[in-house]
Amino acid sequence: MTLRPGSVAAQPSLAAFLVIGNEILTGSIQDANTPWLAQLLYRQGVDLVRVEYIPDEKADIASTLLRLKERVGCDGVIFTSGGIGPTHDDITYESIAHAFGVPLEVHQPTVEAMKAHYEPQGKEVNESRLRMATLPAGCEVLTTPDMWVPMACIKGVYILPGIPRLFKAMITANSQRFHGAAYLSTTLFSDDGEGDVAQALRDIAAEHPDVRIGSYPSTADGQGYSVKLQLEARSQDLLDKAKNAISNALTVRT
Amino acid sequence: MTLRPGSVAAQPSLAAFLVIGNEILTGSIQDANTPWLAQLLYRQGVDLVRVEYIPDEKADIASTLLRLKERVGCDGVIFTSGGIGPTHDDITYESIAHAFGVPLEVHQPTVEAMKAHYEPQGKEVNESRLRMATLPAGCEVLTTPDMWVPMACIKGVYILPGIPRLFKAMITANSQRFHGAAYLSTTLFSDDGEGDVAQALRDIAAEHPDVRIGSYPSTADGQGYSVKLQLEARSQDLLDKAKNAISNALTVRT
Numbered sequence: 307m308t309l310r311p312g313s314v315a316a317q318p319s320l321a322a323f324l325v326i327g328n329e330i331l332t333g334s335i336q337d338a339n340t341p342w343l344a345q346l347l348y349r350q351g352v353d354l355v356r357v358e359y360i361p362d363e364k365a366d367i368a369s370t371l372l373r374l375k376e377r378v379g380c381d382g383v384i385f386t387s388g389g390i391g392p393t394h395d396d397i398t399y400e401s402i403a404h405a406f407g408v409p410l411e412v413h414q415p416t417v418e419a420m421k422a423h424y425e426p427q428g429k430e431v432n433e434s435r436l437r438m439a440t441l442p443a444g445c446e447v448l449t450t451p452d453m454w455v456p457m458a459c460i461k462g463v464y465i466l467p468g469i470p471r472l473f474k475a476m477i478t479a480n481s482q483r484f485h486g487a488a489y490l491s492t493t494l495f496s497d498d499g500e501g502d503v504a505q506a507l508r509d510i511a512a513e514h515p516d517v518r519i520g521s522y523p524s525t526a527d528g529q530g531y532s533v534k535l536q537l538e539a540r541s542q543d544l545l546d547k548a549k550n551a552i553s554n555a556l557t558v559r560t
Numbered sequence: 561m562t563l564r565p566g567s568v569a570a571q572p573s574l575a576a577f578l579v580i581g582n583e584i585l586t587g588s589i590q591d592a593n594t595p596w597l598a599q600l601l602y603r604q605g606v607d608l609v610r611v612e613y614i615p616d617e618k619a620d621i622a623s624t625l626l627r628l629k630e631r632v633g634c635d636g637v638i639f640t641s642g643g644i645g646p647t648h649d650d651i652t653y654e655s656i657a658h659a660f661g662v663p664l665e666v667h668q669p670t671v672e673a674m675k676a677h678y679e680p681q682g683k684e685v686n687e688s689r690l691r692m693a694t695l696p697a698g699c700e701v702l703t704t705p706d707m708w709v710p711m712a713c714i715k716g717v718y719i720l721p722g723i724p725r726l727f728k729a730m731i732t733a734n735s736q737r738f739h740g741a742a743y744l745s746t747t748l749f750s751d752d753g754e755g756d757v758a759q760a761l762r763d764i765a766a767e768h769p770d771v772r773i774g775s776y777p778s779t780a781d782g783q784g785y786s787v788k789l790q791l792e793a794r795s796q797d798l799l800d801k802a803k804n805a806i807s808n809a810l811t812v813r814t
Contacts (some may be wrong), residue, residue: 341590357613
């Protein structure tokens with residue numbers, strides 16, 4: 307994961323997304339952030355290797371975070387969503403501080419931004435609201451235009467709210483941070499069944515290990531094809547070679 | 561997790577869901593099964609403790625499965641989706657067999673059902689399609705009316721396709737297996753901000769440890785409230801006590 311806008315990482319960067327909240331696991335609220343984040347990272351060449359939904363439990367959040375950190379490596383990033391509001395079930399900041407063995411501390415610029423937001427509405431920055439400005443010590447605090455909510459970053463972990471409008475605005479405002487080597491892709495369609503094209507595809511996939519070849523049967527009648535083949539590679543040459551091999555072996559169209 | 565329809569487990573049962581597929585992690589396809597499964601399990605009193613999206617990689621599938629198995633315990637269940645088609649990237653059966661140290665073997669009743677499905681369409685059950693009937697040895701095979709696709713179950717792991725229409729039909733046909741002690745719930749609304757109700761909620765939550773009290777700020781203007789409080793418990797008495805405590809401490813409505 308390079309931190310310089312526009313530069314390209316020598317190795318593809320890895321990312322993981324930790325979705326925190328009982329309300330997602332009971333189906334009371336639907337996570338709308340994952341598809342959006344997955345598409346953004348894919349466009350920007352970052353490999354999302356894992357998404358996990360977990361409950362609002364401190365030990366679970368901390369141990370999951372450390373496991374994901376190991377998975378994405380020191381250059382990788384982890385995004386979290388949820389659990390940074392003012393109420394008793396909002397324990398993400400304290401859980402992440404606990405995971406990394408650092409204390410929490412009040413971040414004064416966030417307190418000032420919060421006051422500027424709440425006081426004109428006649429709402430005070432009380433002890434509960436102050437929790438929303440009490441961040442893991444040593445974190446970097448990123449801001450978003452017209453928003454007081456901080457995006458705290460500690461050891462490659464970006465801590466975000468679950469509310470999709472805020473989540474998307476905050477990542478978008480800082481998206482130049484999240485760049486790897488972009489994928490090129492091409493899509494082919496076949497009228498033959500998955501089972502008819504499978505053997506040829508298996509051989510071609512084995513001969514083109516740097517090209518990801520996904521095979522997806524149509525999920526409903528009337529889509530106009532039987533199988534969609536999605537090819538992805540990090541160079542046009544690799545992509546073209548795999549595409550030609552498939553076109554020679556099977557009856558496909560673009 | 562009780563296996564007898566209609567009976568109630570002495571202890572709440574745990575479940576996890578493993579979503580397998582690169583196409584979900586690149587945002588190319590959106591997982592539509594999680595919200596549906598989460599709601600079904602919640603209604604049936606089973607605690608979904610974890611959802612994980614992972615790529616089509618054998619070692620990752622196997623190690624994740626064993627970790628989830630430890631998390632849900634011997635009475636818990638794990639559902640998997642994806643990776644049971646005929647193509648080279650469909651490796652779920654072999655990965656799960658590998659995790660449990662069992663071989664794969666052809667399941668003859670599934671082969672017969674597959675033939676009855678494909679042969680009238682003029683499609684042969686070739687080597688690739690035979691992979692879809694080659695299951696972990698010793699698994700139980702559940703069926704769904706009007707469908708040839710097997711629902712293999714091994715050591716509490718239910719192996720399902722990713723296509724939502726099939727996923728939902730197969731779980732629905734066997735849903736009497738997935739029952740725990742149901743939750744009762746009630747919802748309250750407040751016009752005060754989350755930060756204004758937080759301190760009182762924290763005290764009430766501490767005094768009612770067997771009641772889950774979730775606090776969710778409105779996610780958009782015009783929802784007609786500032787905070788939604790979701791209370792959940794496994795007895796009406798516990799639920800009523802927490803609800804009364806909140807009604808006494810805060811201005812809320814149902």
